[in-house]
Amino acid sequence: MSAPRTVTLQTADRGTVTIPEPVWCIGHQHHDPNTAYVDITHSGPDIALNFRYTGLLLAGLVQAPHGTSTAEGMDGPTPGVSVHPLGETLNPAQLYDLAGRLDAYADQLRALADQLTEILAGGAQ
Numbered sequence: 001m002s003a004p005r006t007v008t009l010q011t012a013d014r015g016t017v018t019i020p021e022p023v024w025c026i027g028h029q030h031h032d033p034n035t036a037y038v039d040i041t042h043s044g045p046d047i048a049l050n051f052r053y054t055g056l057l058l059a060g061l062v063q064a065p066h067g068t069s070t071a072e073g074m075d076g077p078t079p080g081v082s083v084h085p086l087g088e089t090l091n092p093a094q095l096y097d098l099a100g101r102l103d104a105y106a107d108q109l110r111a112l113a114d115q116l117t118e119i120l121a122g123g124a125q
C-alpha cells in the first residue's frame, strides 16, 4: 500500500500547511497563497455541457476539508459536486434529481424538434 497523498500549500493565516490530498483532486496549481486555511478547496475535473460557443453546465467534485460552513449548497468538509451556473454544491440525491430533470428536458427538446420539423414540412400550422 502506498503512502497517502498529501499537498503542501501556503495559507494567509497558518503559513505553510501539509494536508491529505484526495485521489480525485486534480491539484492546486492555481492556489492563491492568500487563501485562508478554512477556504482550501479540493477540486476534481469538471464535466461540461457545451453547445456551440456557450457553456451550459459545469459540474465537478469539491471539498473544503477545513471549511466551517454547514449551510446546504455551500462547500464544506463533506465532498459534494459543485454545479455552475447553479452556484451550489449538491449531494448525491440532488445530483440524481438534476440528472432526471435534464433527461426530461432532453425529451422536451426532441418533442419540440419533432413539432418544428412538422411545421416546416407544412404539416401543421
Ligand SMILES: [Zn+2]
Pocket (backbone or CB within 6 Å): 007, 021, 022, 025, 026, 027, 028, 041, 042, 043
Ligand atoms: Zn486537493
